[in-house]
Amino acid sequence: MKMKSMLVVIALLMVTLATKAQTNSKLAFSIGGELAVATGNLNIPYSIGIGATAQLDYATNENTAITFNSGIVELIGKKIKGTNTKFRSVAVIPFLGGVKYYFTTNLYGAAQLGASVFTQNGTGAKFTYSPGLGFKVNDRVDALVKYTGYTDLGGTFGVRVAYTLQ
Numbered sequence: 001m002k003m004k005s006m007l008v009v010i011a012l013l014m015v016t017l018a019t020k021a022q023t024n025s026k027l028a029f030s031i032g033g034e035l036a037v038a039t040g041n042l043n044i045p046y047s048i049g050i051g052a053t054a055q056l057d058y059a060t061n062e063n064t065a066i067t068f069n070s071g072i073v074e075l076i077g078k079k080i081k082g083t084n085t086k087f088r089s090v091a092v093i094p095f096l097g098g099v100k101y102y103f104t105t106n107l108y109g110a111a112q113l114g115a116s117v118f119t120q121n122g123t124g125a126k127f128t129y130s131p132g133l134g135f136k137v138n139d140r141v142d143a144l145v146k147y148t149g150y151t152d153l154g155g156t157f158g159v160r161v162a163y164t165l166q
Helices: 002-021
Strands: 027-039 046-059 064-077 090-102 107-118 124-136 141-150 154-165
Touching: 027 064, 027 141, 046 090, 046 154, 064 107, 090 124, 107 141
Parallel strands: none
Antiparallel strands: 027 046, 027 154, 046 064, 064 090, 090 107, 107 124, 124 141, 141 154
């Protein structure tokens, strides 16, 4: 029940921020799909991750923005070779803040830090870092290639394709 309540609060906060972003030229709100491949220790029980995230960007000048990102990514459990046993999937809920810097009109670097909550019993929250390189296709669509690392667990290498509501 706690997890559902937390997701509802996140959704309401994101909707409120998206509404505010549409009336403020310094704010941009995007919704994106994420696809990731597990690396390090995460590669043992999980294969890929799929999910959706929302991000709020606050432009501090024409090249730099402060970011806040949250959503949910499901890490799909692997089947253990030679057995009928399969690892259970786990949902990961990131709470990340960071910076986005545009090198050119379309090419940017991004770095975020924060915590991610793993829904599987005993895993809890983990310190999370996520550097990446993105490309703005147009005013509405961009793609970010990134690595997301989790303390003591490894990480994922993936892509976020997002649509910006303005």
